[in-house]
Structure formats: structure tokens, C-alpha cells
Amino acid sequence: MSVAVSAPSATLPRLLDGVPAEGAMTLDVHLAVHGVAPWVGGSRRASAARSPMIDEVARAGLCGRGGGGFPTAIKMRAVADAGGAGSRAPSWWAPGRRPIVVVNAAEGEPASLKDRTLLEALPHLVLDGAALSAEAVGADEAIVCVCSLSVDAQESVERAIVERGGQDRVRFSIADLPARYVAGQESALVRFLSGGPALPIFTPPMPFERGVRQRPTLVNNPETLAHVALIARYGAGWFRQLGTASQPGSALVTLGGAVAGPGVYEIEHGASLASLIDAAGGATEELRAVLIGGYAGAWVDARHLPALALADEQLAPYGARLGTGVVVLLGESGCGPAETARVTRWLARESAGQCGPCVHGLGAIATCLEGAVAGVPEGGSQRIAHLLSIVSRRGACSHPDGTARFVESAVEVFAEELAEHARNGPCLACATANMLPLPASRRGGPR
């Protein structure tokens, strides 16, 4: 039963309320700003499937913030049911069905910074959410998974766990993930935590049924859990006071590219993109296009900017989704095709290397794009259209689908530039195209 603390005002900031300019918010400050988290309470035998926590999250309409957008309450209920939580306490002959919670802070998307920022600045919000979810599904263990390169985030979480001093009914641990794009994919993460390689598996079985060490596993993005932590305190009604009917609440977005103040911002779902850009100090030059949703997202022509709102329903007509909340602005001085070609080659190298259509298809698409940018198109537009049509839904994970969506939108939005390049070869901006961030130290590639 959530005990409502004096509800805060129904405006932003919510997650970023009181966020420190540097370092992490300590436990005292966290408790001062947000109050004590109400625990689900009751013994472990209480049936988690009817947990009031999950009901509250369902009423709030919270959806996953890791790119998938799956309704969080449905996931929690599935894990709780799979664990048979409460109806049968685990015993020596059937020990393995106790659920386990995994915080997926891999953040493989290079242009996204929100998960790292949350862990570095507001670890207690995330840990609260993890502890609450664990209680709700009947788990007693939570693993926080951080990319091995995000040293600051790891240290922050470690310190925060120590600060909490075992007050939670959950055992926290931290796992070091390899720096690969696919390592953050749900089944890859679960496989890695079970001792295997960080590569996706063919599903079924889904992680909520059989995940880490064959136990029902609840995998959540850190931002999702941060929202859970606040919903538990202030209720579903409060959560729904912001946002749209179909996509309530607030969200973190990572704004980058041709903008004065790049960084992580908290927005209300449905807020206009123009207002976000203004809040960030405005664009640094005339804009050509906007990339929404990261490298598995879509380009949108900048002339639509006035109509663009940060909610899936409003973005759908332009072929985009909020996804991981990445928004990158491409200025007129940049070269869309060159940026896209660069990133596509990286995406092709980051393939897990397990599925033929992905390994061959993404490589062929990247080659086509590079050729198109260099002015020697390989097979023309039909070739790339054909390739795009045969890579989707033919891999074990959605990596090829995301790349196909990204490239398809580029081909459509940058049609003019591509025709230019076909006639005259590389443009001036091609050589300096490095606006879309790519990890320097990661060496992906199929083995």
C-alpha cells in the first residue's frame, strides 16, 4: 500500500528534481526530496501477483524506457506469475523459481546518456525502483548491469548500495557488461548473467519465464525503475497529471547535435520538440533534419519541426518513435547521408554475428550507403530498397530491424542529397562527418 507523501506539484522536474550539479545525490538528500519509499510490506509469502504495487504501475500506464516501450506492469505480472510468487515458497527440491530483478543500464546506444546520468547522479531513485519491483514480483536479488566502460556510473552505484546499508529486503550486486551494442539486448544480457556470452538467443523461452540461471527475470531500464520509485510514493494519479493519455508521465531525453546546450533533459510526454530546443538554448544553425530514437530510430525532415511532439502517437505519422529518448539535430552544414553511412557501418560491425541475414545484410546495406555517398552507387536505389526489405524480422533480435528503419528513413529524408552525391560524388561536409557519436574504444564485429 503506498503511503502518499505530501504530493509534489504536478510539474517538472520529477526524476531530475533536486539533481545535484555534480556527483551523486546522497541518501539523506534523496530521502529529503522524495520521502521514504513505501514498501509493499508483508511477508514474502504474500501473493505478489496481486501486489498493489503492480496495480498502481498498471494504473499509471508506465511503459519501458529502454527503447521497447512495453507496458511495465504487464512485464511485472508475467514475472510474478512465472515465479508463482507466494503460492509456493522455494524449497530444496524446487529452488530455482524465485524471480530475479535485473537493472539494464547497458545503454549500448552511443547517443544516449540518460541511463548513465541517472546512475551517476540519482542512484537511489533507481535502486528504490529496483527494490520495489523486486518486492512486487517476489524476488530477493537485484543485479545492476553497467557497461564496463562506464566507470563513474559503476562507482556511484557501488557507493549508493553501501550507503543503503542493507535496509532493503533485496540483495544488490553489480555486473560488468562487455562494451557491445547487443550486450544490452534483453536475452543477451540474461545469457551473459547466466555465464554465457553477451549475445542474443532464439526465443522462446523469454526472460520473464526462464532468464538468469533459469529463473523468471524482470529486466528493466533504470529510468523505468526511477519512475516506479516515484509512482510508489505519489501514486498513479500524480503520474498521469503530466503527459498524454496514451503516453502519460515524464521522460528523459538526450539532446545532441546542433544545439547550444546538449545533454539530458526531462520532458513531459507530448511536449513540442521546439520547446525542448528552446529550453536547451536553441539550435546553433539552420536545421536540416532530426534523428529521433537513436540509431534504431528514424530521421525526420526539419521542416516538420513545428509539428513534432515528443510522444509516440504524435511521431508515428513521421515514421518515428521516442524509443530510448535520443534526439539529435542535424544542421545544414552537416551531411545526412555521410553520417548515416558511418553509423550504419558501425551497426553492421556490431552485429552479434549469429544470424546470416543480419551479418550479410547489414554489411551489404553499409556498402551500398558508402557507395552512394562516394558517388559510385552499388546497384542503385532498388538494391538498397531490396536489402532493407529482406533484413527485417530475420534475426534473433531486433538489431537488423532497427538498422533497417534508420537507413530507410535516411534514404527518404535525404533523397535530394543522395541524388546530389550520385551526380557529383562526396560533398564538403562528408569528410568531417562525425556529429553522430560512435564509441571510439569499442571494437565490435561478428566473430
Next chain:
Amino acid sequence: MSAVLAAGGAPSAYWYLTRSTGAVALVLLTMVVALGIADVRRYSSPMWPRFVVDALHGNAALLAVVFVVLHIFTSVLDGFAPISLAAAVIPFVSEYRPFWLGLGAVAFDLLLALVITSLMRGRISPSAWRAVHWLAYACWPIALLHGFGTGSDARGSWYLLLTIACTAVVAVAVVARTLGGWRANPRGSALALAGLGAFMLFLVIWLPNGPLERNWARRSGTPASLLGHSAHAALAAPGRLGSVRLVLGDAGAPDADHAEGAQ
């Protein structure tokens, strides 16, 4: 050519059966290797679609197992050489030419591993299946050497021609395999070619000085009692079923070389 009649009795049918089933098994195993390599090289033609190559490879292997089992049973039942059933599967425990018979046991064990893992494919991990399947390249030469070392047909022209043909087929198939694998693994392919070359060289040197020599039976570990210095020796070693062997003086008969030498 003299014949020493040890007692009234012709070579038992088992003796002929074990040699013939052994030869057929070798031919089948040669087919299995060739088809297996065609399979992995993705060979296909209008007359030989992929599923035919694959199914034939599997069925030939199963048939080979049947013939090897027959070969084992007939050699055990045949009274001349003291070969126990255990010796057929446990390498090197037999009294009769322990090393060369043992090679047959090794080849049989490998063949069983190959067939069983393939029947369980899908239930075992792909890498486990593949690791065992590479042993096929060991199984065939071991079976070949077993045939030369244990058999008494080595100097018979039919057997020699047969094995030369089989060896040629396998050599061509292995070369095709290494050429196909060159891009992916040049070092491995080079090693494989070198291995093939070394094996062929070994055969060319060893055969004339080994199984094709007259005193091979003695050198390969045939128990002295069977080496027929005289009729008495033959009589002194009755077969397991009480049948006594006719020691003939021509090629194709058990240990005839030594009997000849004693003339």
C-alpha cells in the same frame, strides 16, 4: 603351393564373411566421407539436390555401421583367431594382432560416436556435435590401417585395388575440402593438405615393407599357436567352436605366408 590338411574342414563361412563385410564397410565408409565433404561444401546439382547428398551421407553411415557390426560378429564367431567381443570395442585387448585389431576397435568406437551424436543433433550443442564430427577424419584412416594390418587379404590383388581406389576417392575429397576451406582458414587447410600428403607417403613406404611382406602375420602379432609351423601346431589351437582350420598355401588364406615360409 602345398596344402597342409590339419583336419577335414574348410575355412568357415564366417572367415569369408568377416573379410567381405570388412571390405564392404570400407567402401561404405569411403562413400560416407566423400558425401560428407560434398555436404559441407554445399555441393548440389540437378541430379543431386542438397537433401539427397545429406540423406545419402547419413544412410550410408548407418549402413556402414550395420556392416561393421556384421564384420565384428563374424570375426568373433569365426573359430580361427581368438577374438572376443570385448576386443571388438575395447582397443588393444585382443590376443590376435592386438595393435591392428585394436585399431579396428578404435575406428568402431569413433564411428559409434559420430553416428550417435548425429542422431542426437538438435539435442546437443552445435559445437559439441561439430567437435565430434571432426573425428571422422581420424576414423577413416584408422579403419584403413586396421584393414591392412589385420586382414590377410593385403597381398590379394582385389583388396589392394579396392583400397587404392578408396584411398584415391578420400584423397580427392579431402583436397576438395581443403581448397574450399582455404579462405576461411588457410593455416588449417595447409596443415590438412600436409597431413594428407604425409599419410599417403606413409602408405607408400609402409605397405610394401609391412602388410605386403610375407612375414607380416608374425610381425603383426598373430599368436604363435596360429602361425602353423606344422600341422601339430594348427591342431594344438582349436577354434572356439571346435572347428579346425584348413591352412592353405595361397594368398587369401589365414597366415598362409608363414606356412609357406616354413616349407
Next chain:
Amino acid sequence: MSRHAALTREHLRVNPIACEAHGMCAELLPEQIALDEWGYPLVGDEPVAFELLELARQAVRACPTRALLLERRETR
């Protein structure tokens, strides 16, 4: 709340991790399986026609890596 009986049909599905582009499935069931330029199977979402079910089962058995699957799904 009523629940009418759902019609189930068999659908083909490829396990893309297990698939090694042997190509036997396309030979045995060309009506529903084609191969892309790299030899990997293109399998449609439509259910397997009744008269082709036996061939589909043969194709599933013929796959050396057990990558082709027949799944029963409800069609509405």
C-alpha cells in the same frame, strides 16, 4: 464472456541462429521457402497449405541443424 474455438494452423519459422544456409528446406518446399542471395531461407508468415504439410514436416526433418520449425498458431 464467451470464447469461440480458435482455428490453429501450422506456420513455418526459422531459428536464425541455428540456420547455416544448407538450403535443404528450400529444395523440399519451394512453394513456401525461397533463399536470399546468401543462401538463407525466406519464410512467409502465411500458414502452411494443408496439402504441403507432409512436405513441410520432411523439410523440418531434413534440416541438419534443426533450424526449421513448425509452430502451431491460432489464426483469427
